[in-house]
Amino acid sequence: xxxxxxxxxxxxxxxxxxxxxxxxxTVYTVSGRGGMMxxxxxxxxxxxxxxxxxxGFLDPIALSVWVRDSYNDVELSxxxxxxxxxxxxxxxxxxxxxxxxxxxxxxxxxxAVS
Amino acid sequence: MNGYAGKILNVDLTAHEYSVIDxxxxxxxxxxxxxxxxxxxxxxxxxxxxxxxxxxxxxxxxSPLTGTLVPSASGRVEVQGIGxxxxxxxxxxxxxxxxxxxxxxxxxxxxGIVLQGKSPKPVWIDILNDExxxxxxxxxxxxxxxxxxQKIWSKLGVExxxxxAWRQVSTKAKDGRTTQKPAILAIGPVGEAGSSIGAxxxxxxxxxxxxxxxxxxxxxxxxxxxxxxxGGVDVADPTGxxxxxxxxxxxxxxxxxxxxENFASGFGQTVSPVAFWPMPTDGMRPQACQGCINxxxxxxxxxxxxxxSCLETSVYMGYDIAKNGxxxxxxxxxxxxxxxxxxxxxxxKHGLGYIRALLEMGVLGKxxxxxxxxxxxxxxxxxxxxxxxxxxxxxxxxGADLQDGFIRAAEKWGRLDxxxxxxxxxxxxxxxxxxxxxxxxxxxxxxxxxxxxxDINEHDFNRIFWENFLSAAKGYKPALTAxxxxxLVVSKMKPLDPDPSMLDFSTENMYSEAIAKLVSWxxxxxxxxxxxxxxxxxxxxxxxxxNRPDASGLTGSGEPDFWNLVTGQDMTxxxxxxxxxxxxxxxxxxxxLQGRTREMVHFAPYVHDTPMTxxxxxxxxxxxxxxxxKWEYANVAGRKIDRDGFEExxxxxxxxxxxxxxxxxxxxxxxxxxxxxxxxxTLESAGKLGKEQ
Numbered sequence: 001x002x003x004x005x006x007x008x009x010x011x012x013x014x015x016x017x018x019x020x021x022x023x024x025x026t027v028y029t030v031s032g033r034g035g036m037m038x039x040x041x042x043x044x045x046x047x048x049x050x051x052x053x054x055x056g057f058l059d060p061i062a063l064s065v066w067v068r069d070s071y072n073d074v075e076l077s078x079x080x081x082x083x084x085x086x087x088x089x090x091x092x093x094x095x096x097x098x099x100x101x102x103x104x105x106x107x108x109x110x111x112a113v114s
Numbered sequence: 115m116n117g118y119a120g121k122i123l124n125v126d127l128t129a130h131e132y133s134v135i136d137x138x139x140x141x142x143x144x145x146x147x148x149x150x151x152x153x154x155x156x157x158x159x160x161x162x163x164x165x166x167x168x169x170x171x172x173x174x175x176x177s178p179l180t181g182t183l184v185p186s187a188s189g190r191v192e193v194q195g196i197g198x199x200x201x202x203x204x205x206x207x208x209x210x211x212x213x214x215x216x217x218x219x220x221x222x223x224x225x226g227i228v229l230q231g232k233s234p235k236p237v238w239i240d241i242l243n244d245e246x247x248x249x250x251x252x253x254x255x256x257x258x259x260x261x262x263x264q265k266i267w268s269k270l271g272v273e274x275x276x277x278x279a280w281r282q283v284s285t286k287a288k289d290g291r292t293t294q295k296p297a298i299l300a301i302g303p304v305g306e307a308g309s310s311i312g313a314x315x316x317x318x319x320x321x322x323x324x325x326x327x328x329x330x331x332x333x334x335x336x337x338x339x340x341x342x343x344x345g346g347v348d349v350a351d352p353t354g355x356x357x358x359x360x361x362x363x364x365x366x367x368x369x370x371x372x373x374x375e376n377f378a379s380g381f382g383q384t385v386s387p388v389a390f391w392p393m394p395t396d397g398m399r400p401q402a403c404q405g406c407i408n409x410x411x412x413x414x415x416x417x418x419x420x421x422x423s424c425l426e427t428s429v430y431m432g433y434d435i436a437k438n439g440x441x442x443x444x445x446x447x448x449x450x451x452x453x454x455x456x457x458x459x460x461x462x463k464h465g466l467g468y469i470r471a472l473l474e475m476g477v478l479g480k481x482x483x484x485x486x487x488x489x490x491x492x493x494x495x496x497x498x499x500x501x502x503x504x505x506x507x508x509x510x511x512x513g514a515d516l517q518d519g520f521i522r523a524a525e526k527w528g529r530l531d532x533x534x535x536x537x538x539x540x541x542x543x544x545x546x547x548x549x550x551x552x553x554x555x556x557x558x559x560x561x562x563x564x565x566x567x568x569d570i571n572e573h574d575f576n577r578i579f580w581e582n583f584l585s586a587a588k589g590y591k592p593a594l595t596a597x598x599x600x601x602l603v604v605s606k607m608k609p610l611d612p613d614p615s616m617l618d619f620s621t622e623n624m625y626s627e628a629i630a631k632l633v634s635w636x637x638x639x640x641x642x643x644x645x646x647x648x649x650x651x652x653x654x655x656x657x658x659x660x661n662r663p664d665a666s667g668l669t670g671s672g673e674p675d676f677w678n679l680v681t682g683q684d685m686t687x688x689x690x691x692x693x694x695x696x697x698x699x700x701x702x703x704x705x706x707l708q709g710r711t712r713e714m715v716h717f718a719p720y721v722h723d724t725p726m727t728x729x730x731x732x733x734x735x736x737x738x739x740x741x742x743x744k745w746e747y748a749n750v751a752g753r754k755i756d757r758d759g760f761e762e763x764x765x766x767x768x769x770x771x772x773x774x775x776x777x778x779x780x781x782x783x784x785x786x787x788x789x790x791x792x793x794x795x796t797l798e799s800a801g802k803l804g805k806e807q
Binding site: 018020021024027028029030031032033034035036037038039040041042045046048049050052053054055057058059060061062084085088089090091092093094 | 388390392424425428431432435436438439440441467470471474475476540549550551552556573576579580581583584586587588589652728729730731732733735
């Protein structure tokens with residue numbers, strides 16, 4: 001999968017901030033017997049973390065809208081939408097989500113360090 | 115009376131005395147919750163009292179199967195009485211925990227324990243076979259549940275690390291020997307405070323949290339009950355029971371050689387921990403309740419997180435990740451703190467979500483509308499979990515407001531209406547926390563909870579959700595089509611006619627008579643087979659079993675077969691269902707006396723007013739449904755429970771139960787049919803007997 005372009009400092013900084021309460025985002029963990037356990041995330045960083053566990057699930061289209069509207073990350077938004085729509089299985093879509101989210105967070109962290 | 119010990123311990127905590135109830139008097143109820151409710155009915159004269167009232171009667175019950183080799187039915191224990199947790203009324207309710215306490219109780223010669231009164235000072239009870247001793251608990255009060263157990267073992271001369279060596283249980287030869295440590299049920303500091311968040315804890319991770327019985331014990335000044343038994347349980351056909359167990363293990367459960375490709379659950383599952391945190395990589399070994407055929411817990415080389423299972427293992431992980439970016443030691447240590455402080459994991463899990471919401475809304479914190487000095491920047495770290503539990507235990511800071519749980523705290527803070535409407539408070543039924551099975555999709559879970567007393571926590575019909583969800587997510591086809599699955603399940607729902615529409619979770623069917631039949635069947639099944647006979651919810655009912663050539667599980671024949679091998683009776687599955695209906699009616703009579711009316715039976719506002727939404731490309735809520743006349747596993751998210759529609763459904767449900775549709779109260783003909791004329795008389799005297807339909 002093609003890497004994301006590096007974000008500018010402004011976007012990198014924004015992605016490390018929380019969103020207002022009204023813009024919170026839901027991530028699920030689905031397990032046998034555990035059912036669909038919802039956790040509310042209040043930042044991009046939290047979403048990345050919650051998706052780091054094996055059974056983490058989210059709605060990639062809602063995520064695409066969220067990163068665009070709440071963080072103005074247009075590239076990530078488009079890549080999430082196109083990447084997930086091309087994947088036939090939910091697990092496959094979540095792998096795309098994880099790849100893109102982790103890559104974006106790493107880019108942000110790199111900028112923060114430098 | 116094969117299977118029964120023959121007597122029930124009746125404890126007067128006020129006088130530090132005890133008497134014996136002959137089990138035979140209650141044998142007709144079967145066991146577990148059924149006997150517990152019948153005793154409660156007889157002994158608790160005023161059912162309208164508060165759960166902390168010394169007159170509250172708590173029953174701790176086993177079943178004839180407890181302590182025997184019946185697979186996955188030997189280790190459960192039922193607790194019932196007036197609780198502290200539900201809202202607006204703290205209903206007569208129940209909780210249930212596993213482990214080995216029930217087996218020890220039976221081995222000591224008791225079918226159950228009845229707790230009445232209130233001790234004048236903290237006390238712990240030592241049961242060694244027939245001997246019952248009341249001990250001063252001054253040196254235990256204030257300790258956590260694990261320390262309390264260790265101290266009691268130490269007092270009894272039970273050394274740590276003795277493995278499975280035989281041990282003489284006292285200086286008297288007649289008391290006999292055992293390989294078991296005494297089994298202890300204890301409360302921690304949260305229960306001592308009398309909080310509705312207080313749980314009963316046994317060993318490391320067996321907990322009875324729902325209902326707040328830990329707080330009830332605290333109000334009764336009861337710190338712990340310790341049980342050692344060196345006897346046994348008489349079984350009618352021991353050879354047949356052993357053979358049936360071997361057959362069940364070999365032919366009905368999965369193993370590494372013949373495990374099905376698709377996700378398997380229930381009776382057929384493999385031996386593996388049901389834990390939602392990342393499994394430690396430094397070693398673990400299986401752990402199970404007494405008599406289980408395929409255990410679901412683990413003990414870890416790290417010594418952290420031992421015996422915790424299912425939802426409790428998820429309590430702190432999300433908050434840990436939000437704080438630390440990934441699961442850290444706090445995920446495990448936070449849950450250990452819940453067990454040791456003796457706190458209800460469900461209440462804390464969703465309570466923490468509410469705390470985060472209040473923080474993000476800017477209303478909680480130092481100098482804020484809800485003034486609190488806790489360091490919320492540590493939320494997600496071990497230290498915060500301990501600070502919160504300490505605050506509740508000491509009734510300090512927001513812990514003072516949380517004594518009666520998060521719903522009542524929200525009410526005190528003047529936020530209940532708003533936060534229940536928006537869903538910031540995810541407490542959908544009777545003020546009890548969401549169980550990750552949303553009532554708007556998972557109808558039988560929500561409906562069953564709201565017509566009862568608590569979050570049902572019964573996975574009977576929703577296994578198909580996670581089995582299919584996880585299989586489909588990987589691109590597998592379901593092992594059974596929706597039509598096959600539905601036909602198989604309804605064929606086992608005796609005594610009902612096999613009506614597939616009972617499992618049609620479509621929006622068009624959600625307020626139907628068929629869904630009312632589904633809920634009614636489940637209430638009756640659970641009340642006897644799972645909460646009376648004490649078959650484990652993780653294994654029963656066994657509708658579909660992918661280890662069988664025809665995928666047909668053992669439900670229908672398995673439950674009565676094992677029951678009869680132990681008791682020597684000739685009970686049919688249908689007779690068990692009728693016993694379940696009987697105790698379900700008795701429970702409703704108690705709720706009626708407590709003040710329940712039909713108008714009270716509704717969900718939290720967000721369930722009625724806000725659709726549960728999920729997108730096309732994300733996780734969805736797949737359940738069997740008829741779509742355009744064809745069965746499929748359909749996504750049933752995206753809907754709410756319409757208020758008028760739900761009233762229609764209640765009409766169907768009350769009609770099926772033979773209850774008064776206007777009030778929801780039991781009627782005389784229904785009670786008389788069940789042999790409960792005395793219950794009808796009592797309701798009539800109280801002016802609460804339902805009118806005949």
